[in-house]
Amino acid sequence: MTRAASRTGLPWPAIWAKTKxxxxxxxxxxxxxxxxxxxxxxxxxEVWGALQKQPLGGLGIAAVLALVSHGLFSSxxxxxxxxxxxxxxVPRTLGIGxxxxxxxxxxxxxxxxxxxxxxxxxxxxxxxxQVARIIVLSIVTNWIGYLFVGGLVMxxxxxxxxxxxxxxxxxxxxIGAAMVGVSLAYVLACALRHGKEISVRGHRFAVPVLRVALxxxxxxxxxxxxxxVIVWVLLAQSVPYAAVVGVLLLAAVAGVVTHVPAxxxxxxxxxxxxxxxxxTPIVLAALLSYRAVYYLVPLALASIGYAIxxxxxxxxxxxAAPKRRAVQHG
Numbered sequence: 609m610t611r612a613a614s615r616t617g618l619p620w621p622a623i624w625a626k627t628k629x630x631x632x633x634x635x636x637x638x639x640x641x642x643x644x645x646x647x648x649x650x651x652x653x654e655v656w657g658a659l660q661k662q663p664l665g666g667l668g669i670a671a672v673l674a675l676v677s678h679g680l681f682s683s684x685x686x687x688x689x690x691x692x693x694x695x696x697x698v699p700r701t702l703g704i705g706x707x708x709x710x711x712x713x714x715x716x717x718x719x720x721x722x723x724x725x726x727x728x729x730x731x732x733x734x735x736x737x738q739v740a741r742i743i744v745l746s747i748v749t750n751w752i753g754y755l756f757v758g759g760l761v762m763x764x765x766x767x768x769x770x771x772x773x774x775x776x777x778x779x780x781x782x783i784g785a786a787m788v789g790v791s792l793a794y795v796l797a798c799a800l801r802h803g804k805e806i807s808v809r810g811h812r813f814a815v816p817v818l819r820v821a822l823x824x825x826x827x828x829x830x831x832x833x834x835x836x837v838i839v840w841v842l843l844a845q846s847v848p849y850a851a852v853v854g855v856l857l858l859a860a861v862a863g864v865v866t867h868v869p870a871x872x873x874x875x876x877x878x879x880x881x882x883x884x885x886x887x888t889p890i891v892l893a894a895l896l897s898y899r900a901v902y903y904l905v906p907l908a909l910a911s912i913g914y915a916i917x918x919x920x921x922x923x924x925x926x927x928a929a930p931k932r933r934a935v936q937h938g
Contacts, residue, residue: 658893666841671901673838678906680831682706684749687824688742691816694734703913704728705746710910713903716869721746724914744813745824752791753828757836758857759787767854770881795821832857838902842894847883855882870903 682705688694689701696704708725721743729739761767762784766777797806798821805814816824836853843852859878863871879891 654889655892655896658889659896662842662893662897663844666844667897667901670838670841670897671905673834673841674902674906677831677834677838677902678706678709680827680834681709681750683827684746684824685742687749687816687820688738688745690820691745691814692734692738692741694738696732696734700732704732706906707910707914710903710906711914714870714907716867728917741814745816748794749824749828750831751828752794752825753830753832754857754860755787756791756825756829757832757853759784759789759791761850761854761857763788765848765850765854767851767858768882769858770878791825795825835902839894839898842897843886843890844894846886846890851883855879858882870899875899 679702682702685701685705686698689696689698704725707728708721711719711724712721725743726736726739729742730736734742762780764784766780766784769775769780794815795818798815799818801815803814803817805812807813815821833853836849836856839856840847840849840852855878859871859875862878863874866874868874876892876895879895880888883891
């Protein structure tokens with residue numbers, strides 16, 4: 609044990625583990641402080657004016673595309689249904705996915721991706737071990753699509769970066785190529801293993817077969833691309849589509865790293881930093897509209913669906929145990 613470690617009474621592995629736990633929360637606090645300070649410099653009257661100028665047609669298109677995107681994300685649950693073999697009907701499986709995704713977006717993965725998903729599947733009779741695999745497959749599906757779309761964007765049309773991040777187009781293209789390579793490596797592993805297990809850092813994971821992997825890649829890539837279309841529409845196509853997608857993907861990672869629920873403020877800060885030429889009021893107005901149609905409206909629908917499910921469940925009488933037949937003694 610080193611002298612520095614002995615002063616704390618903890619070995620370095622324990623110190624490092626504790627640091628990894630606290631660092632994201634410290635970063636989140638720093639981001640919130642910076643956002644609070646930056647909020648005082650924004651002319652909110654101009655943001656409100658830009659918000660009022662949002663065309664109703666664009667908002668309607670964005671709302672429809674948002675529901676389609678939520679439907680695509682919900683279909684990730686069908687991958688889990690196929691791989692675990694549970695017998696829930698497809699509509700109910702999609703409904704569980706839709707409710708969980710809306711809560712996940714607004715309140716974080718501990719609520720949407722874990723707590724509510726475990727509850728909904730458990731009361732549907734799906735075993736906890738199956739639910740765990742469904743969750744893992746959903747996460748893998750999402751990030752495989754993220755890597756593929758984000759990699760293509762950085763490889764073919766590197767997005768604008770904040771001024772403080774000094775990365776050349778060549779470096780961004782190299783990162784993009786690596787991201788695409790990782791996503792395709794997953795597909796290749798599925799093709800070679802034919803549904804058998806692989807070991808990742810000591811953890812065993814049964815990969816799907818090739819056709820399921822291609823399904824994962826296609827549906828998740830379409831979803832991320834569609835999310836970019838929604839923001840692009842709300843920005844009135846004033847920014848190239850590839851740039852919007854690239855900044856959105858960067859903001860998504862920033863939100864995950866900082867652990868801020870719904871990426872509140874993080875999404876806006878990244879867009880303002882990456883698109884200074886558009887103007888802060890216009891960018892914030894577009895993102896407020898995006899939060900309304902992509903976060904709040906689906907959350908309201910999911911809350912209603914979840915509440916109806918809870919009420920109907922409470923109103924269902926418990927199943928009585930079968931009565932034993934009396935044994936007659938002669």
